Amino acid sequence: MIKVSVITVNFNQPSVTEALLSSLIEVNDYQELEVIVVDNGSEVNKTREWAVQYPTVKFIRSEDNLGFAGGNNLGIKAALGDFLLFINNDTEVTAHLIAGMVGYMEERPKVGMLSPKIHYFDEPGIIQYAGYTAMNFVTARNRCVGQFEEDKGQYDELVGETGYIHGAAMMVRRQAIEMAGPMPENYFLYYEEFDWVEAIKRAGFEIHVNNNLLIHHKESVSVGRNSPLKTYFMNRNRILFVRRNATWYQYLLFCFYFMGLVMPRNIIEYIRKGQYSYIKILIRAMSWHLFNAPNSEYLGFTQRK
Structure with missing residues (x-):
């Protein structure tokens, strides 16, 4: 067996x-x-x-x-x-x-x-x-x-x-x-x-x-509320996944899509809800990629004890 x-x-x-x-x-x-x-x-x-x-x-x-x-x-x-x-x-x-x-x-x-x-x-x-x-x-x-x-x-x-x-x-x-x-x-x-x-x-x-x-x-059907941790890693890792697995031209098109649509839409939503600190978190998640390689182990978010 x-x-x-x-x-x-x-x-x-x-x-x-x-x-x-x-x-x-x-x-x-x-x-x-x-x-x-x-x-x-x-x-x-x-x-x-x-x-x-x-x-x-x-x-x-x-x-x-x-x-x-x-x-x-x-x-x-x-x-x-x-x-x-x-x-x-x-x-x-x-x-x-x-x-x-x-x-x-x-x-x-x-x-x-x-x-x-x-x-x-x-x-x-x-x-x-x-x-x-x-x-x-x-x-x-x-x-x-x-x-x-x-x-x-x-x-x-x-x-x-x-x-x-x-x-x-x-x-x-x-x-x-x-x-x-x-x-x-x-x-x-x-x-x-x-x-x-x-x-x-x-x-x-x-x-x-x-x-x-x-x-x-046991995950709830209604799960999905934002938190600083979730907002950071969902955005950082979405970009990271594309960097590591897409072709260069797919990644280029994704960058236009993310910068031109996703980022403005999310910022407008954070302003509408009064979640101004989340704008900084979103920018932090994106800026991680300016200074780190796709295989970098630096997380950019204090989480490990």
Whole structure:
């Protein structure tokens, strides 16, 4: 039986992580499994307590918050599985999820990454993800298939190649990681899984979705409120993703689009809402690119402890 390493990252959400561990132990029906929890610099270190409570789980503690990619990459270093399943700590698995993902990837050796269908946990039957469309590198936009729709089985036949996986639940073939490298850590938040998809595609693998498999995600349907952190990294990383993955002429067209439309539109919106400090954050996110290379590890935002 193929060994699977499940990797999840905890940051100041112990009860949420415990609910995930319970679902992996009590609901999951796949036996050849190792579970790895990376505590990403949480204020309260519960790894010693958890090691007693969950003796079959590996716990790794980082004293610093390494971001989404950095935390998951610590898990990769400790993982022994042939397939690695990265799931957010605010998810809960369904019984056949892992076995179904393993079976799908075993039958298709060219598949490097796979995501299942995702439902909102608190909105039963409402889809969060059923695939992604391809990226328009001129606008740096694509569409999440099925999001906010009631699941009536309309995407059950959508099985196969997709534009991108979803970072909340993605199974990755070890061989793909060895050839493409680990998750890029210079994003910290947002777009890192999209960049990883591009690297794994360049390594010769396919990206798939299987909407006959399901996981529940506790992210709210209404999520999306701005914060200084989110505003900075969403804008900085949107530009960074295009710089790292588009052709030079696509990047040039994107710059015209961003400077001519996105930036003025956002500034007008911040003024309308009285969020004047966000204008500085937007400019800071853009100016990062004037002084840093696309592979720079300098984040430009104080977040690591």
